[in-house]
Amino acid sequence: MPVHKKIRAYFSPEKKLHTSLKNILGFYPDNISLYKLAFRHSSAAKNIKKGVKDSNERLEFLGDSVIGTVVADYLFKKFPYKDEGFLTKMRSKMVSRAKHNQIAMKLGLNQLIEANNDRFGSKPSSINGDAYEALIGAIYLDKGYKFAQKFILNRIINVHIDMDEVETKEVDxxxxxxxxxxxxxxxxxxxxxxxxxxxxxxxxxxxxxxxxxxxxxxxxxxxxxxxxxxxxxxxxxxxx
Amino acid sequence: MPVHKKIRAYFSPEKKLHTSLKNILGFYPDNISLYKLAFRHSSAAKNIKKGVKDSNERLEFLGDSVIGTVVADYLFKKFPYKDEGFLTKMRSKMVSRAKHNQIAMKLGLNQLIEANNDRFGSKPSSINGDAYEALIGAIYLDKGYKFAQKFILNRIINVHIDMDEVETKEVDxxxxxxxxxxxxxxxxxxxxxxxxxxxxxxxxxxxxxxxxxxxxxxxxxxxxxxxxxxxxxxxxxxxx
The missing domain is CATH 3.30.160.20 (Double Stranded RNA Binding Domain)
Structure with a gap:
């Protein structure tokens, strides 16, 4: 990281988020506003234009797709002799809502989420997984596809997903x-x-x-x- | 293109495919075997291992996902004030089976498809669209995400998709x-x-x-x- 970025990060009012992100992600973000957006649940969002909120839902749409492609690529190469039915089934287990919620908790994203608890009785169970997807959307926009791919492979799949379990477990x-x-x-x-x-x-x-x-x-x-x-x-x- | 690649392409037994691909894609492929696979329908495929065929279906799985991500990115940037519901709906119209069949025909991919017509009475309608998806999978593996993205943006979306029509048309x-x-x-x-x-x-x-x-x-x-x-x-x- 260039010195001027380190200095900016150090003196930034978002220093805490910067530090948390460095710990979680292993890198300093360039465009911090993308990451702030990624952690903003719609309950805490403001209208930026009629009918449009500055919540993480658009980033979630993008990140969900990026994860799908990275996982497709991973499975394509890992299982050269399996047909597309097998690949499809494996992917749907690897990118399930439950799995994304688990990953988000393991990364500690729940501590970064900005939500307005008054707006819902109990937090919707998907709030953490949605933030994970939005975070990947933010990384993709901030650093590009290759970077996001490496992050998903090295910091998620290789660390937090037990592929043997995914392969053998039928979803109930x-x-x-x-x-x-x-x-x-x-x-x-x-x-x-x-x-x-x-x-x-x-x-x-x-x-x-x-x-x-x-x-x-x-x-x-x-x-x-x-x-x-x-x-x-x-x-x-x-x-x- | 380096001279040695041009020479290889010129003397290659797959010269015709090389030339066709250059005309259709605007570039010479590096790994021609990926593209050959992309155009091989399962009816013309051989078993390479028990239960696994050398057909384009695995590439189709990968390419379908790559297209989805490129289109998500495109829509995310094109419509900064539209919510994720709008983006999702737009994408499903842009990547529909019918749209992919149309694109394949416009690119002339139907002439490159290897299929065994004896195996089906009339060709399944999706055979062209499937080959288009597989082709994108091949480009992604051969040249990387950025290259595939540029191809989809410059040679497909900007040329063959009428965004106004996509936006206004309800799917029947x-x-x-x-x-x-x-x-x-x-x-x-x-x-x-x-x-x-x-x-x-x-x-x-x-x-x-x-x-x-x-x-x-x-x-x-x-x-x-x-x-x-x-x-x-x-x-x-x-x-x-």
């Missing part, structure tokens, strides 16, 4: 969904539309309702599997 | 779905589960069936809107 969407519903205090119901035991072809047809609205739908010979599939459908639709 | 998912079903010769049916006109709360509940299987589901006060939503659901599930 029903548990994931129920955990979300309980946290968000939502009423839900697995509604049997067709009972597989009473019809000749034995397919169970299920709807999953949240507060009376259908958010998931599935059919399968096994009721248990149909519940998993309906939950997976709901998790996708509700971005859980 | 029902037409899109029906077009696909007719092309693929699938039987389909919009099945009314609840007729909104006969119940107090007036919600229509619809299933969209393809060859007897539910692929889309929706409910809405308007039957027309419910059909659009069920079609959108089906398009997502079937990756149309």
């Amino acid at each position: 969407f029903k548990s994931k969904f129920i955990e979300w519903a309980q946290k968000e205090k939502k009423e839900f119901e697995y509604e049997t539309v067709v009972d597989g035991t009473t019809v000749p072809d034995k397919q169970f047809v299920l709807n999953l309702l949240v507060d009376g609205e259908i958010v998931g739908h599935a059919q399968h010979l096994s009721k248990k599997r149909a519940e998993q599939l309906a939950s997976e459908d709901a998790c996708k639709k509700l971005d859980i | 998912f029902k037409s899109k779905f029906i077009e696909w079903a007719q092309k693929e010769k699938k039987e389909f049916e919009y099945e009314t589960v609840v007729d909104g006109t006969t119940v107090p709360d007036k919600q229509f509940v619809l299933n969209l069936l393809v060859d007897g299987e539910i692929v889309g589901h929706a409910q809405h006060l308007s039957k027309k809107r419910a059909e659009q939503l069920a079609s959108e659901d089906a398009c997502k599930k079937l990756d149309i």
Whole structure:
């Protein structure tokens, strides 16, 4: 880092953020305002123009995509003899909301998030993962793709993701969904539309309702599997 | 381009592909085998290991993600005062299967695709768009992210995408779905589960069936809107 940057960082009013970021990221940011934005949850954001807030949601959109590409590249090279179905499945486990929340906590991002707690009873569970995605968006804009890629590989995947676990673990969407519903205090119901035991072809047809609205739908010979599939459908639709 | 590369390209047995690619892409590829792979449809692929083919599907997985990130970056910068909902919607229109098929045709990629026509009655409609995505995957691996980004911006977005049209046009998912079903010769049916006109709360509940299987589901006060939503659901599930 050039001396003038060190001096600027030292005397900057954002010195604390600078130092925290250096500790977490391993580098000093150039454009600190991007990182401040990355940690600003919409509850703490102000309107900058009609209908537009200075929250981290736009950076989250960008960062989410950058992570997806870096992980795609990583998996492409790590598994040269696996087909795209395998790669897709692995990626969706590596970039899941739950995984991003975990990573954010491990990095300690939760201490940097600016949110207005009065606006929600309990913090939405995704607030940390969203900040992680936004942070990657900020790094990408501040330092470029290659830098963001190295950060994700060296400081996230190699350190915080157990690839053997990712490869072997099947995602239990029903548990994931129920955990979300309980946290968000939502009423839900697995509604049997067709009972597989009473019809000749034995397919169970299920709807999953949240507060009376259908958010998931599935059919399968096994009721248990149909519940998993309906939950997976709901998790996708509700971005859980 | 260094002289030795030009000479290699000139005497290479893949000279025709080299020249075609130079014309289409505006540059000579370094690793020609990546581009050959990008144009090899699974119908023309051989098994390279048990269950793994040397088709373009893995490159397609990678390229699809790279395009998504480049477009996210482009939209982020082009629309500084639009929220992430707008950005997401714009991107999904810019990277749709239909749009990628169009781009592939405009680039003339269809002439480079290696496919075994005996294996399917009529060519799947997505074969060209898939090759475009795989080509971007190849460029990314061959030349890096920045190069792929410049290619997408200068040779695709600025030339082949009418941003005003993308911004104003609503996607008609029902037409899109029906077009696909007719092309693929699938039987389909919009099945009314609840007729909104006969119940107090007036919600229509619809299933969209393809060859007897539910692929889309929706409910809405308007039957027309419910059909659009069920079609959108089906398009997502079937990756149309």
